[in-house]
Structures are given as structure tokens and as C-alpha cells.
Amino acid sequence: MASKRIARLDILPSATALSTRAKYLLPPCLSHSAPHTRTFHVFREVAPLRKHRRELLLIGDTVGLVPTMGALHAGHLSLARQAAAENSRVFVSIYVNPTQFGVNEDLDSYPKTWDTDTHMLEELDKELSRDDSTLPGKGSFVTITPLGDVLEGRTRPVFMRGVATVCTKLFNIVEPEQVFFGQKDVQQTVVIKRMVQDFHINTKVRIVPTEREPDGLAMSSRNGYLGERRRKIGVVLSQALRAAEAAYRMGKCGRDDILALAWDVTNRMGMEQDALSETERAKFEVDYISLAGPETLDELEEVDASKGAILSGAIKMLPLEATRDDEKLGRGNDEVPVRLIDNIILAPQK
Numbered sequence: 001m002a003s004k005r006i007a008r009l010d011i012l013p014s015a016t017a018l019s020t021r022a023k024y025l026l027p028p029c030l031s032h033s034a035p036h037t038r039t040f041h042v043f044r045e046v047a048p049l050r051k052h053r054r055e056l057l058l059i060g061d062t063v064g065l066v067p068t069m070g071a072l073h074a075g076h077l078s079l080a081r082q083a084a085a086e087n088s089r090v091f092v093s094i095y096v097n098p099t100q101f102g103v104n105e106d107l108d109s110y111p112k113t114w115d116t117d118t119h120m121l122e123e124l125d126k127e128l129s130r131d132d133s134t135l136p137g138k139g140s141f142v143t144i145t146p147l148g149d150v151l152e153g154r155t156r157p158v159f160m161r162g163v164a165t166v167c168t169k170l171f172n173i174v175e176p177e178q179v180f181f182g183q184k185d186v187q188q189t190v191v192i193k194r195m196v197q198d199f200h201i202n203t204k205v206r207i208v209p210t211e212r213e214p215d216g217l218a219m220s221s222r223n224g225y226l227g228e229r230r231r232k233i234g235v236v237l238s239q240a241l242r243a244a245e246a247a248y249r250m251g252k253c254g255r256d257d258i259l260a261l262a263w264d265v266t267n268r269m270g271m272e273q274d275a276l277s278e279t280e281r282a283k284f285e286v287d288y289i290s291l292a293g294p295e296t297l298d299e300l301e302e303v304d305a306s307k308g309a310i311l312s313g314a315i316k317m318l319p320l321e322a323t324r325d326d327e328k329l330g331r332g333n334d335e336v337p338v339r340l341i342d343n344i345i346l347a348p349q350k
């Protein structure tokens, strides 16, 4: 029987990136002079990483890869924990991938919290070691159509192409036995699964449930842009999806019967906000609320209860119109619009 090894975290910061020509600005603390302060490896070049990967292969270690864009939170850590539970090594990549952002999206303001990220991974690494201390524009793109064009793809046209491309590179470099993605980005999971299948990529795609705040808001790196006022209203999406899910659970399968309940929630909350003054309200726009097939992402008129469906949505929290001195603002002083996404899987019914 294979002996159990300590799962260790290895981190691939932006530099692993995927193109040896890319330039990266890394904080000085990450210079090669100080790697001994970390309990995990930091790779910024492809070649040493590949070498390390080959060594792991030779000693029979398995690798679970967790691709991220940094600004880590409990959701990311849940993926890393899951990966560690099932693999002897965990690779976490941190790379804010520009090719998945369109020109008017939030690439420039996307949070970059390298020091906190590495600290969190450090703590997680310690925790995992404690758990088992007995043993040690132009270029090439991967396009998955039509899956990448619907839902998020309508608002973020290059998003899924960027994700599929960067993940192909990561998968080729790391050659992980398993890759871990969060349920929160459901379209991404469907695209990646299809890509792995269509390109015969030798890895297993694992999906980890969405971590939520106590009120139901899905954790997301972008939530930090929500000050207390927008944060309170941001929960509208998860509440809307929950209402629609309840209709399905009560036996409704028709699109209108299911989605009407979600729209009731967003319309009601939207009207409540409209009725308030500019210093009190937080306005939002619904981008979409979708009821789609679990593998095709085609919009459904009727859920086939033997297959189930994906209920998903996106809203944009608009910048506050006027702020008050007595309120806690988010990163960017609540001047940055924040797009929130969420979903619920409507499981097949027997």
C-alpha cells in the first residue's frame, strides 16, 4: 500500500505564466534571495517547475492544480484543501490573466494582494502539515464554442477563451492528476470539462462547492470592493436563485414558473432601493438570470427532471451615487462597479 505523504502547497505566481516572454512585477520579498522563509516553493519560470514536476512524478507524488487569480479567500482555500485531501502535492497558480478581460472590464482594478495571498497559503500549508505530520490579442488561443459564448461570454466576450487558453497552458506545464475549480464559476467548470474531454487532456476535473458568507453571498475576490451598503444588497442574487430553486424543489419544471420567483426577488429589492435617497441606496442591474442545460448551457424552456439544470445569474452593483461620512466604504471607495455571479445546480430528480 502506498504510504501517505504530507500534502504540501506549491505556488505558481504570475510568473509561471505561461509565456516566458511576459514581464512581471513581483514584490521584492519574492526575490530569489528569500525563498527559504517559505515552507512552499515559488516558481516564476516554466523550466524549473517542469523539472520539479518530473521529480514528483518519479517519486510517485500526485499533483492537484488550483488555478486562481489571487486575492485569495476561503473559497480558494476550500479548493486547495480538497486538492490536498486527494493529492500529495498541491499547486496553486496566481495569475491575473489579462486575456480574459475585455477592454472595459476591471483588469486594472482587479485586487492584487500577493503578500496576503502567500501568507494565507503559508498558514494553510502549516495547517495541512499539522493534519498529517507523520510523513513527509495575438497568438494561440483555445476557444470552446458555443459554451464560451453564452452567459458570461455575452458580457465578457474574451473571458472563456482566456480561461481555456491559460488553463491549457497550466495543465500542460503542471500535468496535474487532478484540477480543482469552484462551483461558483459554473460556466468555467462546464467549459473546462468540455475542453479536457475534447482535447484528451489527461487530468480529472474536480468541482468544489461554493463557499458562502453567512448571509448567502458567494465569496469572491471582488467582494472587497463592496462597502457595507452595497455588500448588504449584493445578497440579492443568491436570494433570487434560492427562490427559483425552491420552485423546482416543489416540482415546477417550466422556465417561467421557476425564473419568475427569482425575478420577483430582484424586482422587489430593486424597487426598494429606488425608493431610497442617494445616500441610502445601493443600485444594481441584473445582467442575466439563466436556466440552462447542465452540459450544453442551452437555455431551457422546461427542465428535464432526469437531467437537472443550472440556475445561474450575474448582477452589476453600481457605484454609490453619494456616500456618507458615517459608512464603511469598500476598496475603491465604492466607486467601482462590481459584477457578482452565482449559481445553483438543480439536481436531477429520481
Ligand SMILES: Nc1ncnc2c1ncn2[C@@H]1O[C@H](COP(=O)(O)OP(=O)(O)OP(=O)(O)O)[C@@H](O)[C@H]1O
Residues within 6 Å of the ligand: 067, 068, 069, 070, 074, 075, 076, 078, 079, 180, 181, 182, 183, 184, 185, 208, 209, 210, 211, 212, 218, 219, 220, 221, 222, 223
Ligand atoms: N466562493 C467560492 N467557493 C468555491 N470556490 C471559489 C469561490 N470563489 C472562487 N472560487 C474558485 O477559485 C478559483 C479561482 O477563482 P478566482 O481567483 O477568480 O477567485 P474569485 O473569488 O472567483 O474571483 P472573482 O471575484 O474574480 O470571481 C476558481 O476555480 C473559482 O471558481
Ligand SMILES: CC(C)(CO)[C@@H](O)C(=O)[O-]
Residues within 6 Å of the ligand: 067, 068, 069, 095, 097, 100, 162, 163, 166, 167, 185, 188
Ligand atoms: C481559472 C482562472 C484562474 C484562469 O485564469 C480564473 O478564471 C479563475 O480564477 O477562476
Ligand code: BAL
Residues within 6 Å of the ligand: 069, 100, 185
Ligand atoms: N473567477 C473568474 C475570474 C474572472 O472573473 O475573470
